[in-house]
Amino acid sequence: MIPLAQTDHEGVARAMEAATGASERLRICLSIDDSTLERLDSRKLAGNQVGLVLDRLTMATCMSSIVHDLLEAVRFDSTFITDSLRSIRIDAALRAMLSLSRSLGLATLGSIEGGQRAAKIFEHPFDYVAEVESPQARLLPASGQAQAKSLRRRARAGLQGAA
Helix, strand or coil, X not given: CEXXXXXXXXXXXXXXXXXXXXXXCCCEEXXXXXXXXXXXCCCCCCCCCEEEEEEEECCCCCHHHHCCCCEEEEXXXXXXXXXXXXXXXXXXXXXXXXXXXXXXXXXXXXXXXXXXXXXXXXXXXXXXXXXXXXXXXXXXXXHHHHHHHHHXXXXXXXXXXXX
């Protein structure tokens, strides 16, 4: 996924052209924000190799933004997810956005930050969860998070035992 700073339709169109020409076998996603999405003309953008991800969804994100034709995924801001663990109202808003996204067939991305209760993140049915505990963030299928954490824990235990 390639993040784009705030840009206009022409900026996104040029990025899509460049990404399409870069590789015929890769699927590339450009992450854009709400304000960039508002400036796009979906009739002029189409491609089989480049998709758009609406990035950093928060409580302030309009639900109508999620319905945009060109989107194939949405990524929720980590503070929105963390806040949803503390407030039933914010949790309800997050679940409503997740439900709409799933109904539209969009992939949903969440994130886990260092110190966040990993078990709580699985209360939300994200398709993928980004692990941002280390400088090398990884994107794992949500169902594989517990298994990956278990493998890391076993690897650390093995390294400590060998020392």
